[in-house]
Amino acid sequence: MSRFLGILTCLMISASVFGQIEVCSDCQFKTVPSAIESASPHDTVLVHKGIYPIHNMVITKPITLRGLNRPVLDGEDKGYIVKILSDSVSFTGFDIRRVGISHTEDYAAIYSFRADYLEISDNHLEDVFFGIRLEKSSNVVVKDNIVKGRFSREFDSGNGIHLWHCKNARVEGNDLSGLRDGIYFEFVDDSYVIANRSHHNTRYGLHYMFSNDDDYLDNYFYNNGAGVAVMFSKNIKMINNRFSHNWGTSSYGLLLKEIYDAEIKMNLFEKNTVAISVDGSSRIYYRNNDFIQNGWAIRVTGGCYVNQFTSNNFISNSFDVSYNSKLNDNLFQGNFWSSYSGYDIDRDGWGDIPYRPVKLFSYVVNRTPETIVLLRSFFIDIINFSERVTPVFTPDNLMDDQPSMKKIKW
Amino acid sequence: MVAIQEISKKYRKLEVLKDISLEFNEPGIIGILGPNGSGKTTLLKTILGMVLPDNGTIRVNGIDISKDYNYRNEIAYLPQIATFPENLSVKELLAIIRDLRAVDSKYMELVSLFGLEQFLSEKLGNxxxxxxxxxxxxxxxxxxxxxxxxxxxxxxLDPVSTVKLKELIKSHRDMGKLILLTTHIMGIVDELADEIVYLLEGRMVYRGFVTDLKLSTQQDSLERAIVNEIHGKDVVDLQI
Amino acid sequence: MKFTEKMWLIFKYSFKDMIRAKWIIVYLLFYLLLGFILLFLNNDLSSSVITIMNIIIILTPLIGTLFGVMFYYNSREFTELLIAQPIRRSRIFMGQYLGVSLSLSLSLVIGLGLPFLIFGLANSAEIFNFIMLIFIGMALTFSFTGLSMWISLRNSNRIKGFGYSVLLWLFFAVIYDGIFLSLLLIFENYPIDQFSLLMSMLNPIDLSRILVLIKLDISALMGYTGAVFQTFFGSNWGIVISGIMLLLWMTTPAYMMVRSSKRRDF
Amino acid sequence: MKNWLLILIVLAACEVKPVEINYGMDQCHYCSMTIVDQSHSAQYVTDKGKPFKFDAIECMFRDLRNLEIEPVMMLVSTVDEPGKLTEVSDAYFVISEKIPSPMGANLTAFTDSTEAAVYTGQIPVFKWQTMSNYLK
Structure with a gap:
């Protein structure tokens, strides 16, 4: 945290100490590239209101580019708009439009390569293919930007904030919509994603691939194809996020695929087809999460070991837990289950009989997805009931032997 | 009025009517007689179009009844068992029939004849x-x-109503109607019938005027006359 | 137009006879009670719609079946009297069938509609789902009343008619889904989504259930298998086809009943 | 009725053909990701006619390793003809960071071998049969 503040302060100081060049229709510099050309390192280029057609503008020196009253950089669908190839560049206050589209080249509004200590903030990006794409750039801050894609399911949607091989990144307070993935991290370590809103994206609100030791907190993901996917990653902390309305076929709030040692705490999952879909993920700690009105709260496929589900609230989900194997190496304890029908005679706050969160039908659906067509049919109610009385197919040790009688507060 | 030609009817393997031909061209009262299961009711029901014969045709006033249901306007039917929709009143029931077909405008006289005015608003189930x-x-x-x-x-029916009914039947004959009736009570046949038709195991074994029957068998009692007549045809076990 | 007049007459009396019966009032009261209790308990219209759906798709066919059989056998003698009247048989049976199924439908509409109206349905977004639920309840009532009257017509033995009708209900309500599930599990390695679509069309109860679910929020679950159901039932084409199927399920039993009434002896 | 149903099942089962991929809707059979990339998706169809869809060629490749019976049809989308499915035997494959693929293998298929060569320069262009030499 303090490191980031340090960078910010540095950048601010640099703006005041070094020279300042202005760009406008009446200024000495009429175009942004010409101003950058004549700027010395650590100068500030102030761009006044106006429309500037720009594409493939390359920045090769550390400077501060600042828009006053939101000048517009128009890419005219011709490819990249800004390419940052230098450390310590600050880029703030611009409106950016019309990035080019290609099958083989991932054009972005703002692109960086091997450029550390960047600050990209307060920009409004519209009709982008990729929004902000940073490669092999570390100690970067991407803050308070608005990125809007083309709201299309087709190939012409890219990712909003796309980081590849980066470290110590901080993505904060951005609003991302109409993209493929709102935020995409591939090989990104030791980074934070904080308080972003990611919504109406085709694929994911936030997507981690091969990334380790990252945290994401206080984000809001809604109406995405799926909320968040965390794949092939380690040590990810997911705290206090909200996953809403990821409704749709094969949609989920959170997808965990081959991840280890994660913490999932105090998140709210509401109205998702599947709140958390877990595949081959181990040593995950789920605590104090709310699962409300989802199709599935937790859907487990593949081998998942030593996971702990404690003190969560499972309220009005069609299926609380679905499981594909008989083997259970996971702990469910002290959760609140709204469909628990047991009693608490000794009044200690915990139900006296264990709760079995896996219904036979969810087991069947997991095996043969097509059987979902029988959802809520009378026959299914009957076999669910008989399975609950005498478990045959569902893992008989998969149960919460200390279900809470009341909704858990924290 | 009614012409039945060679009708037969089978229920599965059971032959209930075998090749029956009958014609009724004059008004009068015809008693259809025979033991239980001889096919009396089935015969009447074929005329009413309730039972569809396997073979043969039935004409009412010259019209083939399998072609047009409107002939039933010319036939009134008093079924054996009287069960009616439980939750309707007598008045409503009368209205149903009145709306279905041509009805004598003086039908309320009939209602009072049988003392039914007090029940008009009563539910039939009660x-x-x-x-x-x-x-x-x-x-x-x-x-x-x-x-x-x-x-x-x-x-x-109670005896008083029975008497009233008999009078009613006679008056309707006098109005020039053809009346077909089945009964097990010989007294009624004796008293009312002009002609009898006798069925046995689905066949018509006798048809004739009551007076002729009595004459030919030299019996005063109709019952005996019939037994005699049928005896002549080698039937021993006769139940009427 | 005289024939429709006569059918109307038969309908009127059957309807009157039905709505004055004790059992139909019990049926109405049951729905009233159910509606009030459900809404009182959770005050949430949308989850009430799901609970009511679960009840409706099982109960309306059963009630339709029972009342159809009961009405047929109880009014058999009177029906015979009617058959001897100058009226076409089809009009009698259609009239009676409409009388029974519409009076049952009326109980459904009033019994569930009243509590929902009182609890503010008119202003709720659920109104469309609710109307659809009622419509489906009616469709099932018509379908199963027709089926049971048809079976009764073909069986003069009251016990047999009753038995077969209830068995048919049991078949569609439970057994069919058991067979359905087994088939899906047996053929799980085959592309079975088209097949399951077909299977769900061939059972009015399954069809109704899916039609309701697809309109509710949990429809997304149905898309779990790769969207076949959602794309089918979500498209106009699918709605039309399933609507036609449901209509066929409503009308075919009545048609079959009328058809076999023409050839039957009374 | 029963016969008819059986026939239908059998008919449906006999028909081995690929199905359309609903981009943005369908889920990868292997990694559960939503399929969006029209130039990297893949699909195979089993002998029983059941199709499985993948968001990346590497996902299909990895899934095939768990499969006991080789599928009847294997198809991939190519970068030069996105959205169209090509038989794997007709496609040319390239592993290049220049074209990232959805699951990180940077594996891309081409319909045209010269097109593939243009992109790769010194990197080898290979066929499906030798895939396992390049992709672990």
Whole structure:
């Protein structure tokens, strides 16, 4: 945290100490590239209101580019708009439009390569293919930007904030919509994603691939194809996020695929087809999460070991837990289950009989997805009931032997 | 009026009517007689179009009944069992029949004849069996039709009503109607019938005028006359 | 137009006879009670719609079946009297069938509609789902009343008619889905989504259930298998086809009943 | 009725053909990701006619390793003809960071071998049969 503040302060100081060049229709510099050309390192280029057609503008020196009253950089669908190839560049206050589209080249509004200590903030990006794409750039801050894609399911949607091989990144307070993935991290370590809103994206609100030791907190993901996917990653902390309305076929709030040692705490999952879909993920700690009105709260496929589900609230989900194997190496304890029908005679706050969160039908659906067509049919109610009385197919040790009688507060 | 030509009817393997041909061209009262299961009711029901014969044709007033259901305007029917929709009143029941077909405008006289005025608003489910039978009688006699088919008309009626019914039947004959009736009570046949048709195991074994029958067998009692007549045809076990 | 007049007459009396019966009032009261209790308990219209759906798709066919059989056998003698009247048989049976199924439908509409109206349905977004639920309840009532009257017509033995009708209900309500599930599990390695679509069309109860679910929020679950159901039932084409199927399920039993009434002896 | 149903099942089962991929809707059979990339998706169809869809060629490749019976049809989308499915035997494959693929293998298919060569320069262009030499 303090490191980031340090960078910010540095950048601010640099703006005041070094020279300042202005760009406008009446200024000495009429175009942004010409101003950058004549700027010395650590100068500030102030761009006044106006429309500037720009594409493939390359920045090769550390400077501060600042828009006053939101000048517009128009890419005219011709490819990249800004390419940052230098450390310590600050880029703030611009409106950016019309990035080019290609099958083989991932054009972005703002692109960086091997450029550390960047600050990209307060920009409004519209009709982008990729929004902000940073490669092999570390100690970067991407803050308070608005990125809007083309709201299309087709190939012409890219990712909003796309980081590849980066470290110590901080993505904060951005609003991302109409993209493929709102935020995409591939090989990104030791980074934070904080308080972003990611919504109406085709694929994911936030997507981690091969990334380790990252945290994401206080984000809001809604109406995405799926909320968040965390794949092939380690040590990810997911705290206090909200996953809403990821409704749709094969949609989920959170997808965990081959991840280890994660913490999932105090998140709210509401109205998702599947709140958390877990595949081959181990040593995950789920605590104090709310699962409300989802199709599935937790859907487990593949081998998942030593996971702990404690003190969560499972309220009005069609299926609380679905499981594909008989083997259970996971702990469910002290959760609140709204469909628990047991009693608490000794009044200690915990139900006296264990709760079995896996219904036979969810087991069947997991095996043969097509059987979902029988959802809520009378026959299914009957076999669910008989399975609950005498478990045959569902893992008989998969149960919460200390279900809470009341909704858990924290 | 009614012409039955070679009709036969089988229920699965059971032959209930075998090759029966009958014609009724004059008004009068015809008693259809025979033991239980001889096919009396089935025969009447074929005329009413309720039972569809396997072979043969039935014409009413020259019209083939399998072609047009409107001929039933000319036939009134008093069924054996009187069961009616439980939750309807007598008045509503009368209205149903009145709306279905041509009805004598003076049908309320019939209602009072059988003392049914007090029950007009009563639900049919609350009526006794006898009262229901009276309603049944009213329903059939209120119809404006040339032909009356009465299946065991006196069953369940008290003696006073039976007498009234008999008078009613006679008056309808005098109006020039053809009345076909089945009964097990010989007294009624004796008293009312002009002609009898005798069925046995689905075949018509006898048809003739009551007076002729009595003459030919030299018997005063109709019952005996019939037994004699059928005896002549080698039938030993006769139940009427 | 005289024939429709006569059918109307038969309908009127059957309807009157039905709505004055004790059992139909019990049926109405049951729905009233159910509606009030459900809404009182959770005050949430949308989850009430799901609970009511679960009840409706099982109960309306059963009630339709029972009342159809009961009405047929109880009014058999009177029906015979009617058959001897100058009226076409089809009009009698259609009239009676409409009388029974519409009076049952009326109980459904009033019994569930009243509590929902009182609890503010008119202003709720659920109104469309609710109307659809009622419509489906009616469709099932018509379908199963027709089926049971048809079976009764073909069986003069009251016990047999009753038995077969209830068995048919049991078949569609439970057994069919058991067979369905087994088939899906047996053929799980085959592309079975088209097949399951077909299977769900061939059972009015399954069809109704899916039609309701697809309109509710949990429809997304149905898309779990790769969207076949959602794309089918979500498209106009699918709605039309399933609507036609449901209509066929409503009308075919009545048609079959009328058809076999023409050839039957009374 | 029963016969008819059986026939239908059999008919449906006999028909081995690929199905359309609903981009943005369908889920990868292997990694559960939503399929969006029209130039990297893949699909195979089993002998029983059941199709499985993948968001990346590497996902299909990895899934095939768990499969006991080789599928009847294997198809991939190519970068030069996105959205169209090509038989794997007709496609040319390239592993290049220049074209990232959805699951990180940077594996891309081409319909045209010269097109593939243009992109790769010194990197080898290979066929499906030798895939396992390049992709672990």
């Amino acid at each position: 009526l006794s069996g006898g009262t229901r039978q009276k309603v049944n009688v009213v329903l059939s006699f209120m119809c404006k039709s040339e032909i009356l088919i009465l299946d065991e008309p006196t069953v369940g």
